[in-house]
Amino acid sequence: MANISHKEVEHVAQLARLDLTEPEKTLFGEQLSQILTFVEQLQEVSTEGIPPTASVADKASVLREDIPGEGLSQEQALSNAPEASDGFFVVPKILGKK
């Protein structure tokens, strides 16, 4: 029986860059425990010597000639930016004092 602690919920939320409210932490803790208990049935399956399937596609990797093609213009690339200036995406300061 999986039991995801409050602390584990906080750790996973941090890894996923999510801020959860206290009620969300409690709810997700319960629901994730329930779902993980369900998926733990896979431990009963013997998979010794069975290779993993990451993709069912015909081939694993495709290469192409390194020839530049037509791309988006700078204007198009920035058209959905929450904030842009002088051809750059603008984000909050990451260096120095806040």
Added chain:
Amino acid sequence: MALFKLTLKELQEKFTSGEVTAGEIARAYLLRVSQVEPKIKAYISVTQKDVLLEKAQGIDDGLKAWRKTEPLMAMPLGIKDNICTKGMRTTCGSRMLDNFVPPYDATVMNKLNAQKPLIIGKTNLDEFAMGSSTEHSAFGPSRNPWNQKHIPGGSSGGSAAAVAAEECVAALGSDTGGSIRQPAACCGVVGFKPTYGRVSRYGLVAFASSLDQIGPITKTVTDAAIMLNALVGYDPLDSTSANRDFPDFTKSAKKKDIKKLTVGVPEEYFAEGLDPEVAEKVQDAIAELEKIGGKIQAVTLPSTARAIATYYLIATAEASSNLARYDGVKYGFRAKECKSLAEMYHSTRSHGFGPEVKRRIMLGTYALSAGYYDAYYAKAQAVRTMIQRDFDEVFKEVDLLVSPVMPTPAFQLGERLEDPLQMYLSDIYTIPASLAGLPAISIPCGLSAKGLPIGLQLMGRPFEETIVLRAAYAYEQATNWRSKRPVIRS
């Protein structure tokens, strides 16, 4: 007969023969949408009236010079709102992409647009295609045209509801674990998930990349074949796109029998949990398949019971990685007044994503995190191989597999919203074909006592869409469930 009642093939014939113009089609559908959409809520965005009429006018004017039509020319289509449409808002049913206007078209849109269809609008879905009911859309749920208290299914519920309510003649959906087939079953229409790799995923907003596949939702099997012809083909922009020949799929929808085909009935798909009414209709359908010449054979797919657990680990792991891109920097929602970059990431994601998306990101992140990777994600990948091998084995003996699409008819809105695991369990019959990348179709096979549609699933070998279409067409012709249409009450 009102234009909106026609199938894609019938409408195509009327347009090609010059009996109706693109302008008449556009006006008929604008009227239909204005009457029905307030009740069904199939669309997130509807193309503006003057824009659509201008497009139709352009087709009618151009026709004299072009002197030929294309199969989808002037055909009114709905597009699931996780497929990028240049210059047209693409929200994925999420607050995160509420204001996102793609600067490029998905490959499927380039292919469709080359034939000059009329795009009626972008259809509703569970946020980022994560759900089985459209209740996880940030814009509210769509309604089942057969009974507005019930879900239309999901995640392509808007597309299925739009086709069933005749707000478009055909639509595009996407299927990761059943998201084309399950809503098609709920709404009494045809939904076809092609083989993984058959249709380019370029421009389909990624949920679980090893499972996602675009396909049509239509009124008939013939219409699905017409749409498939327009969608398939190798695309260098999608590294998983299959570089294979493809036939004219409409030629598969011609014969009224399935002589020489062996149809497998997997016992695991008729076990505990299957609603008796659904079981009965599917058994009737199997009897019908036998009557039209199919050889019926009982088969077993022992790993079926592990499919849901396998799917919910793989799909959420891939989703947690794919959705890491929503950080408020380059497009989409950004939380206001953040003092640091880290705060901006956290706040943007916490406010931009809804509860189901957060739940799945959490589950996927957990399954991939240090100390748990082997026990969860790697284990699920190995079981995926076993599920695939099960299919390889039975397909040595049978040409097709037949099963229900969903354990029950469409449930009521709100019924399973508080219980995510219960919602996941309803995907049991559609998930295995997704994990193995098989082509699979959902076609109507009857109505429940309460008047809700029930779907029949046919699954085939990889890249053998033609066999699936042939059997689906023969069954459809033998039964005529397609003539049943919902009555939309006000």
